[in-house]
Amino acid sequence: MERAAQNKTVFDPLKLREDFPILRRRVHGKPLVYLDNAATTQKPNAVIDALKNYYETHNANIHRGVHTLSYESTLMYEEAHEKAARLIGAPDWRSIVFTRNATESINLVAYAWGLRNLKKNDEVLITLMEHHSNIVPWQMLRDRIGIRLNYVRVGRGGELDLDGLRGLITERTRLVSVVHASNVLGTINPVKLIADAAHKAGALVLVDAAQSVPHLPVDVIDIGCDFLAASGHKMMGPTGTGFLYGKPELLESMDPFLYGGDMIEKVTMERSTWNELPWKFEAGTPDIGGAIALGAAVDYITALGPENVAAYEDELLGHALGRLSEHEWIKIYGHGGGERVGVISFNVEGVHPHDVAGVLDEEGIAVRSGHHCAQPLMADLGMDYAVRMSFYLYNTKEEIDLAVEAIKKAKRIFG
Amino acid sequence: MERAAQNKTVFDPLKLREDFPILRRRVHGKPLVYLDNAATTQKPNAVIDALKNYYETHNANIHRGVHTLSYESTLMYEEAHEKAARLIGAPDWRSIVFTRNATESINLVAYAWGLRNLKKNDEVLITLMEHHSNIVPWQMLRDRIGIRLNYVRVGRGGELDLDGLRGLITERTRLVSVVHASNVLGTINPVKLIADAAHKAGALVLVDAAQSVPHLPVDVIDIGCDFLAASGHKMMGPTGTGFLYGKPELLESMDPFLYGGDMIEKVTMERSTWNELPWKFEAGTPDIGGAIALGAAVDYITALGPENVAAYEDELLGHALGRLSEHEWIKIYGHGGGERVGVISFNVEGVHPHDVAGVLDEEGIAVRSGHHCAQPLMADLGMDYAVRMSFYLYNTKEEIDLAVEAIKKAKRIFG
Amino acid sequence: MEPDQYEYILDHYKNPRNYGKIEGADATYEEGIPSCGDVVRIDVKLNDGVIEDVKYSGTGCAISQASVSILTDSVKGKSVRDILSMKDEDMLSALGKPISPVRFKCALLGVKVLKKALLAKTAS
């Protein structure tokens, strides 16, 4: 990621930190160092205030109301769709469906498209680098319909086996569903190239962008994907937010997913017809407040410039890789060169990852240890469990240095 | 509803109103009068502060973290399940699955139980009084599996035809899914009696409690239902919250609904196994902040006492029915006696419901006009559209009087 | 907002102008707002790009029905281009009373339908 910071405003992490109230918190008497951003990110005042403002001033159900609060809520809720659409370069805000999280976005495709359109022996191609949320829904379809689920392999350096991928795309392949940026290795996959290859074979393409949209410029038209799944809570939005982008004609052609109020045009005892996009896929009262606050998070990213966020996180990543590789007893997985987001999974020789994370916690440092919801990848890499640190725009090199000191302490104690 | 207010603290709506910041808002220069509570309710400071506090102090992903924030979030999130369980008398907090809304709760049952367990010609019995969210999921199963969907009729007075219901329960009936309190007529259905009848025939029972849990004492053990669906946002919780109660052994026996992270025990390339309840049904990062704030809403209701809320709302309802029936040109639907929650649907002779609601909006009064997501019921009652006012614990008789004056004004203008 | 401000709207609501259909219309379009049940159909007779006759039918609230009556009363003799370049404010300001944003959808249904009728015609 050799992106230059060409933004008008200088990117000043120390100043940004003031926007995040939780960063003033202390843990075990030490200042919080939050390096678990791949799990979920912290929220700036702008997002918290958007929630507060919504509930204190506008809150009402949307769509059907002929009263002022309902009217305001509807406008604000639609605007949140527009903001999400603009962030990922989607020309039509109606192609954005709000969901609870990236997992629901992928399940929506599995149920509303897959369960209805796939047949026995149709193939879905994923990779060994997927998060469980982009594996288990397809296993469900395999168990129910008898589709075949194939996996692209991953090299030791953390790269997708692209030749292997091309070989696995057959005339039976109906969908290629691939993670944009790995939540374990940080690898950024060449999704545009993959989408091209898939489309040549007549397959659709879903991009799991849970770890890319928050950290990189992402453009669905440039990528050419048919679907894109994202988490709002991993990009400073509230928990309970996520979205699915789908090509409008594809979404139009699909059955609904959840059935009930607001997604219908007309209901009789005998049958129902569907509302227009995106409402057709948003049954029941949506998370109006959450979506509006996610809109505030998008504004925050947009004001900084996704390219500047990417450049800064790349700096952090370079620093962390440098500091960690000073120690031969730290084993880093998959950073074999090429573009990466700010995610590093590693193990400390002779120390269980849980114990590493436990010592870091005592120092106020939040990292994750475990299988990172990617057990097939972990099994393939022969590690099962690892420590992971993952960065966001409010992290600093000093925080990384503190983490490295704490890792050394864990090694001293348990190694 | 002749429930006595036996609570220790006196129920003082004027004092309660101070807890709801939005009630200080003005609309078209007039103080807001919010009578659209069946759509969604307003949020007290306790709920807004719970959101703020969560994001400012604890926010982290749950389950897998060995760090303090994650640990705290996990405890708080589990505690929110406990609070919801206690509110509805569920002995085991693991029988509470958090969802986005009541609609998703019902869809969960339709997909995870219905789609997997129902066969052609199996019968699902619902009523003509259902909200779309308790109709359209079953129509989906009818279209996909060929089940039969039967409707219990509703009398002009707003009562379910209980004899008809008994007659419609056959040995083929696999599920009776019925609304506890109607969002159009306010009717409180005898769900305990219905559950008995259904169980005798070997059918399961789902209660749509979206309009009852916020307003009445509800006890799943007393009712004896197998599932209960509720909206968090209709009981002062944030938008994006709802839950499903299911008997634990039933939930255990069911397939999952959404597939991905956190709902698994172990994933390999070939197969996956499921986590324990309720996580098996909560795939991906849940709305942690929303659930915790819903917990604060439950605390608020519990402190007041659901029986006191019910008694006060019954007072409001009585007052409103009295004031509205002073005018023979106001037609009220279905209040033919028997227990009701605080919901009144009506029409003004010669005035389109939209115009009534529009005039009320100009007076700062929020009511709903439309089909209230219950088109089959509306068609059956021969009205298609109506104005609806619905009360909550922060409403007052004075507000109702203001609404009645505004209705008279609408009649003067348009009648 | 006092009752009398509604006078113009009420006049059109209770005495709709141009209500009906046109046999052999050059352009026809119908659309509704499913959530509130308003429906408007407009038939147009054109002559060399100019609206020669227009009629509407439909049901719904006073605002939607009066607005379309008022609209049809003002467009005869106007060109298709004039109509297509009409702004929402042009319609709103023709109603004789400030309309609250919550009713914009109702008030603008007629002009939306008329534009769609003309666009469909132009496209064909």
Next chain:
Amino acid sequence: MEPDQYEYILDHYKNPRNYGKIEGADATYEEGIPSCGDVVRIDVKLNDGVIEDVKYSGTGCAISQASVSILTDSVKGKSVRDILSMKDEDMLSALGKPISPVRFKCALLGVKVLKKALLAKTAS
């Protein structure tokens, strides 16, 4: 928390006591924490409601493995009832170092498994 506070835990982690299995055990139970991969199995030999012998096996972090080693070292000669009435704090305070709540699950895995083994036995 300075390194030396971990001494007792480390001693048990690196030199596990009672590691192994018991042929013909009266009670056996195994459980893991799927999210972190800790697994503990405990075999118990009983004599008239008293623990005569106990062995454990498993894998996982230092806290979980040391805790179960420490536990097994202290329960021989105790009655089933003693064990079932053990409180979480009893286990935590036996570790020679204050344990942060984030590690409670690890530290308490052993005692949970032992109780389940004895409960299963009592029930059968």
